[in-house]
Amino acid sequence: MSPWLVLAGLGAFHGLNPAMGWLFAVALGLHRNSRRIVFLSLLPIALGHAVSIALLVFAVVVVGLIVDQRILEIMAGMLLLGWAAYHAVYGHRHRVRVGMQTGMLGLGFWSFLMATSHGAGLMLVPVIIPLCLASGSAGELTAAGSLPVSLAAIGVHMAAMLGLTAAIAIGVYEWIGLAFLRRGWINLDAIWIAALAATGLILIA
Numbered sequence: 001m002s003p004w005l006v007l008a009g010l011g012a013f014h015g016l017n018p019a020m021g022w023l024f025a026v027a028l029g030l031h032r033n034s035r036r037i038v039f040l041s042l043l044p045i046a047l048g049h050a051v052s053i054a055l056l057v058f059a060v061v062v063v064g065l066i067v068d069q070r071i072l073e074i075m076a077g078m079l080l081l082g083w084a085a086y087h088a089v090y091g092h093r094h095r096v097r098v099g100m101q102t103g104m105l106g107l108g109f110w111s112f113l114m115a116t117s118h119g120a121g122l123m124l125v126p127v128i129i130p131l132c133l134a135s136g137s138a139g140e141l142t143a144a145g146s147l148p149v150s151l152a153a154i155g156v157h158m159a160a161m162l163g164l165t166a167a168i169a170i171g172v173y174e175w176i177g178l179a180f181l182r183r184g185w186i187n188l189d190a191i192w193i194a195a196l197a198a199t200g201l202i203l204i205a
């Protein structure tokens with residue numbers, strides 16, 4: 001599968017997950033009785049998510065310029081496994097709480113913390129590293145080749161996330177309502193933990 005499709009798929013998964021923003025955008029819009037608030041909420045949600053994954057991706061690229069590729073893969077794999085274990089044991093206990101009276105700045109900070117706590121940027125690393133290697137001379141990580149590829153990867157990921165987040169938020173606000181959540185919802189956290197662990201094992205192996 002194309003790495004770019006994987007990046008878009010991960011973005012869509014984040015957009016589908018209510019913990020990543022659409023639920024908060026809908027709730028804030030309903031609280032203030034404003035469709036405009038739903039739309040405006042998407043901007044800080046997207047920005048906070050983008051900053052979180054960008055910091056992680058760029059940190060990994062910088063480390064990759066110094067250490068061997070195989071060592072970097074093992075380090076990333078161990079970090080993914082550790083994050084999966086932490087999220088499985090403690091993730092549900094350490095939810096980021098922001099009141100419904102928060103402004104756009106607070107919402108952006110909340111989105112940043114949520115993306116970071118879920119390890120959103122970590123899942124991009126196994127996809128972005130090969131892309132950066134392919135763009136560098138002699139198949140090596142270079143600053144000149146990695147930066148534009150990393151920015152493009154983050155852009156693809158964010159476009160998919162924001163598109164699905166917006167579609168769900170507006171659909172729920174305008175037509176569906178939040179009552180359907182009481183009847184059940186897919187445990188996306190469990191799927192995410194399994195994906196983190198599986199990706200970590202693949203990188204190490």
